[in-house]
Amino acid sequence: MKRSYSIIIAIVAVLLAGAGYELWHLYFHKVWRGQHHISEAQAKNPMLAATRLLEARGHKVRVEPVLSYQLLNQLPDGVMLLSRYARPPDERQARLLLDWVRRGNTLIMTPDWVDDTDAGEAGPDGAPDQSTDPLGKHFGVAMSGRTRMDDTCRIDPLEASRRERRAAAKAGQQGAEDEEDEESETGEEETAAAKEPAGPPRLVCLNAPGAANTIELARPSDTLQRIEGKGPKPLWGDTYELAVLVYGEGRGKVAMVAVDAADSYFDNDALRQFDHGELLLLLAGQSGPHAAVMLVQHNEPVGWAAWLWQHARLVVLGLAALLLLWVWSASRRFGPMLPEAAGARRALIEHIEASGRWLWRLPQGRALLLQAVRKSTEKHVLRRLPELHALGPAERARRLARLAKLPEAQVSDALLGAPASRAADFTRQISILQQLRAHHER
16 A cells, blocks of 8 residues: 555656656746847848948948939949849930940849740740830840749759748648548649749859859749840850840940849848859959949939920920019009908818818728828838838838837738727827838938
């Protein structure tokens, strides 16, 4: 009997010791965990890593937020890298850039996108007419979603592991579902597989003049497409002209580099992969081993007022003089001045408050009020931060919350959530939108 008690006590003691050990590890044991952090400088400059790399190799780097006409008229010699966030230059900007390149400088950019076409469907007059990029039309190249790959280059280990994980996840889902679901998913998988290039994922190989070895690049989802019969022949590029094409223009060069919808070879996250940094140094050295490099984050479109002032300044001045003469003639007074009619007028704030109370009582009134403030805030923020056009609504809300140092949940609710039914919550939504606008008016 005593022996049985001893065994039970020993088992209970072992269980208590194990439970105490697990509880200690769960609640009291401290473990260091890595956390992804984006600095303020990195958030403002998507090519901060490229800037640091170029400076370390002796290049003087200058970061410009906007490629304005004032800058185009006095560009310094060297290399210009147009960010993937910059829209294609217009006709006048393209002419100024080509004149600058012909003097012995280097331009690195991405051409505009055209509709997906197969290799046999691209006619001599098809895809170039779809593009609004004058430089892409000049060189006969565009971005396209055609599925091609470099079968001479090695397999991409990152993409191969992603495909293995995706295949394992699909296999697990198929084992847990019934026969009907399996049939429907099989059709969806076949459709998805048809969009991916056949064969294993491979890198893009570039054997460039002056490079010590073969440069390996990640294969972008959208690749370059040369238009048959359009533009000059490139000086050099990768094996199958998927990602990099370098053209000669006068004494300078223009490098067309493909980008993904989410990443560029020279962005902070992608620069460290494969030989993307070596490609950046190779292109930056086309105008000299220590040539100055200008990184342009955005492009300034030409408004109708600026275009009119540049091309018809005398006509505008003449019309302005005629308008002043007409106003002067119409403003001349005849006879004595009549007394102002007295009348009781309410203050403007009373009209605003009455309109607000009326809208609040309507079924869709709160939605109208919140939508008006949202449109005004988003229009102002997108004018200050054009790169947000490329982001989705949720990512845009997270980016704005990080820049304004506001709670991400409140910013997402103010930008994307439904109008609050409680007055306090609705007031908070409006306040968050006003804070976002005030932050970007500084």
